Amino acid sequence: MSEKYIVTWDMLQIHTRKLANRLLQRHSWNGIIAVSRGGLVPSALLSRELGIRCVDTVCISSYNYNYLKKKRKVIKKAEGNGEQVIVIDDLVDTGGTAKIIRNLYPKAYFVTIFAKPMGRLLVDDYVIDIPQNVWIEQPWDMSISYIPPLVQEYKIKNNILIKK
Numbered sequence: 001m002s003e004k005y006i007v008t009w010d011m012l013q014i015h016t017r018k019l020a021n022r023l024l025q026r027h028s029w030n031g032i033i034a035v036s037r038g039g040l041v042p043s044a045l046l047s048r049e050l051g052i053r054c055v056d057t058v059c060i061s062s063y064n065y066n067y068l069k070k071k072r073k074v075i076k077k078a079e080g081n082g083e084q085v086i087v088i089d090d091l092v093d094t095g096g097t098a099k100i101i102r103n104l105y106p107k108a109y110f111v112t113i114f115a116k117p118m119g120r121l122l123v124d125d126y127v128i129d130i131p132q133n134v135w136i137e138q139p140w141d142m143s144i145s146y147i148p149p150l151v152q153e154y155k156i157k158n159n160i161l162i163k164k
């Protein structure tokens with residue numbers, strides 16, 4: 001994927017708060033299930049905003065054949081059918097993970113922060129639309145690092161600015 005959508009910690013919190021606001025208006029919830037690992041940070045933020053201390057996980061391990069054909073395995077599952085429970089993941093992309101969640105928790109309210117077109121009809125709510133060909137870079141996968149000033153990438157030769 002050529003293009004990237006960079007997510008910072010503060011923007012993730014802002015988006016998750018927006019979702020929490022909508023969830024608060026909707027229902028009284030009995031718990032939250034985070035889809036590990038991507039859903040863990042959003043679930044902690046939702047837990048705080050909604051005052052829900054009962055937070056469990058469903059743990060899905062995945063490895064790539066290619067982008068559209070991921071192998072996925074449920075390695076741990078919270079009990080129940082999801083009634084009055086919010087299931088949260090960070091994003092829905094091809095919808096492969098979302099389909100597993102729908103089967104495991106048919107009564108759950110399944111939400112993500114980001115949604116790409118292939119998967120967005122599989123979630124009950126989400127905050128930000130992302131094009132299918134854009135890779136979402138989450139804050140826990142990045143670090144803030146120094147970059148040198150632009151001018152250091154150039155030198156002057158015969159009075160002409162040349163890229164080093």
Ligand SMILES: O=P(O)(O)OC[C@H]1O[C@H](OP(=O)(O)OP(=O)(O)O)[C@H](O)[C@@H]1O
Nearest residue numbers: 036037038062091092093094095096097
């Ligand atoms: O709609 P899909 O194509 O299924 O993609 C979405 C899933 O992919 C990512 O998880 P991943 O399986 O990479 O593992 P992780 O959450 O442990 O990082 C993301 O956190 C979603 O769970």
Ligand SMILES: [Mg+2]
Nearest residue numbers: 036037038039
């Ligand atoms: Mg995931």
